[in-house]
Structure formats: structure tokens, C-alpha cells
Amino acid sequence: MFTIDFENLPWLAYIGQIVDILLVTYVVYKLIMIIRGTRAVQLVKGIAVIFMIWFVSNFLGLSTLEFITKQTATFGLLAIIIIFQPELRRGLEQLGRSRLFTSRSAPKNDSMQTTIDALVKATSYMGKRRIGALVSIEKETGLNDYAETGIPMQAVLTSELLINIFIPNTPLHDGAVVIKNDKILAAGCYLPLSEDNTISKELGTRHRAALGISEVTDCLTLIVSEETGGISISKSGTLYRNLSAEQLREMLEQNLLRATSSENRWQWGGRKNG
Structure with missing residues (x-):
């Protein structure tokens, strides 16, 4: 029988x-994208300096210095896991959000x-009246951990209820509202602040919290600026600022409706520093 x-x-x-x-190459690229704009970049530079010292000391025969740097490199793996814990967690969460592991059915259109x-x-x-607001909309990654930091509601979402929550000097106006499908899970929730050093200094806590939650989950987060009344959306670590009502609706439909979730027909120009 003929075989190859x-x-x-x-x-x-x-x-x-x-x-x-x-x-x-792909793995290295993804690692760079994960740590880009974080304090981990400086730590990577420090590790590179240690390896350069190790190479030079070995080349010049500096035995004591070589021994010290070698021991540092030997136990460096454990140190890297501890130091880069936030970045490693973010990377694993991004891997877990891939479509390979996605099994939850999308809500009806x-x-x-x-x-x-x-x-x-x-x-x-709220934008016209400069009422500050922060709203996170759950997609594939659950937001129960963040909803538990606020006041549980389990209420049907209506525009009137959402407006009332963010009226200044009311008990729930501070913090974020977490939404799942057509329900408000909780209000007054705490979201993680982004550690990205490239964020514009003019952005306040709401915008940093919106970016922070978008860096560790796949949710969409709406922000209404209390200072300017501008409406923004954070998605995948990027902030899209000063959206009109039409742009806001189109972006929500593109990302939340099943019929258009896979399309990339809108090119967004807003960035973190926009």
C-alpha cells in the first residue's frame, strides 16, 4: 500500500x-498591548537592564556581579508573577472573553x-442639564462582582428611573449603575479606575472608572460629564468622547444588537485624549 x-x-x-x-510574534504582540500605557512598561525596562548587566558581567568576567544578576534572574519568574499580577489577570480575562469560550445566548433584539x-x-x-452619570452595560463578561459593591435594585430599566438615580444629592447618584439586558442590577456601584498614564488630565473619576472597567471586561460604559454635559462611551480600553444622540444610538446598536454585533461599519475617531 502506497503511503506518504x-x-x-x-x-x-x-x-x-x-x-x-x-x-x-502574536503572543509577544498581545503582551505588549496588555502592558501598554501601564506602570508595567517601566518594570519591563528594569528587567531588560538586569539582563544587560548579566550579559556584560559574564562577558567581562565580573563573577560577583554575574552571580547576583544570575540569582535575580533565577527567582525572577516568581517576582514577575507577583509584580505583573494586574496585567496577567487582564490578559487571562481577555483570553476568557474570546468567542471560543463564549456560550451565553444574546438577549432578544x-x-x-x-x-x-x-x-x-x-x-x-442628563447631558443637556449637565447631570453626571455612569452606566455600565453587561455583555458576555458578568458584572455581578461590581454590582455587589452597590445597592441591589433588580428593576426594569426606564429612562425616567435612570434619570432619577443620578439626580444630584440623592442617595444613589454617586457611583455607577450596572445594567443587564433590560434590568438595572444595582446602583451606586464602585468600578476600578484605569491606571493608564496616557489618559488626558482633564478627565475626571467617572471617565477613569469607565476606562478601568472596559479594560477588564467587555462591557460598554456610558458617561455623562457633569462639567460639560458631553456624552462618552468606553469600550475595550478606549474612550469615545462627545457623541451626539445619533452616534450614541448607532454605537449601542452596533455592539448590543445581535443582527449588527459582528459588523464594523462605523469608524470612530474619538480616543482617550480626544
Whole structure:
């Protein structure tokens, strides 16, 4: 019987090497994207300096210095895990949010359309009156951990209820509202602040919290500025600022409705420092 000896075909080895290089390049790229704009960049520079000292001391025969740097490198793996814990957690969360592990069914479009209508109406009202607001909308990654930091509500979302929550000097106006489908899970919730050093200094705590939650989950977060009345959305670590009601509706529909969730028909120009 005629068989092909694939092991002796040299082109398979070349293809394997190419795939290996591409995979390593992709992993390195993702690591760089994870730590970009964080304090971890400075730590990476420090580690690079240690390895440079190790190489130079080995080349020049500086035995004591080589021993110290070698011991530092030997136990460096454990130190890296401890030092880079936030970045490693973020990377694992991003891996877990990939479609390979996604099994939850999306909400019905009619229910989500009602939610979008309420959000656009409420944010437009609050923007005109400069009522500060912070609203996180759950997608695939659960937000129960953050909802538990606030006051549980389990209320049907309406624009009137959302506006009343953020009226100044009311018990629930501080913190964020967490929404799941057409329900308000909780109000007055605490969100993690972004540690990105490139964020514009003019942005306040609400915007930093919106960016922070978008860096560790796949949720959309709406922000209404108390100072300017501008409406913004944070998504995947990026802030889209000064949106009109039409732009806000289109972005919500693009990201929340099943029929358009896979389309990329809108090019957004707003950035963190926009």
C-alpha cells in the first residue's frame, strides 16, 4: 500500500517553523498591548537592564556581579508573577472573553432595542442639564462582582428611573449603575479606575472608572460629564468622547444588537485624549 512519509518532507519543517514564529510574534504582540500605557512598561525596562548587566558581567568576567544578576534572574519568574499580577489577570480575562469560550445566548433584539431607547433618552436628558452619570452595560463578561459593591435594585430599566438615580444629592447618584439586558442590577456601584498614564488630565473619576472597567471586561460604559454635559462611551480600553444622540444610538446598536454585533461599519475617531 502506497503511503506518504510526511516526516521526511522538508517543507513541513519550514511550515512548522513559520507557524512557530508567527505564534510567538502574536503572543509577544498581545503582551505588549496588555502592558501598554501601564506602570508595567517601566518594570519591563528594569528587567531588560538586569539582563544587560548579566550579559556584560559574564562577558567581562565580573563573577560577583554575574552571580547576583544570575540569582535575580533565577527567582525572577516568581517576582514577575507577583509584580505583573494586574496585567496577567487582564490578559487571562481577555483570553476568557474570546468567542471560543463564549456560550451565553444574546438577549432578544426587541428587548435590547427598548434598553437602547431608554439609554439614549436618559443620557440626552442628563447631558443637556449637565447631570453626571455612569452606566455600565453587561455583555458576555458578568458584572455581578461590581454590582455587589452597590445597592441591589433588580428593576426594569426606564429612562425616567435612570434619570432619577443620578439626580444630584440623592442617595444613589454617586457611583455607577450596572445594567443587564433590560434590568438595572444595582446602583451606586464602585468600578476600578484605569491606571493608564496616557489618559488626558482633564478627565475626571467617572471617565477613569469607565476606562478601568472596559479594560477588564467587555462591557460598554456610558458617561455623562457633569462639567460639560458631553456624552462618552468606553469600550475595550478606549474612550469615545462627545457623541451626539445619533452616534450614541448607532454605537449601542452596533455592539448590543445581535443582527449588527459582528459588523464594523462605523469608524470612530474619538480616543482617550480626544
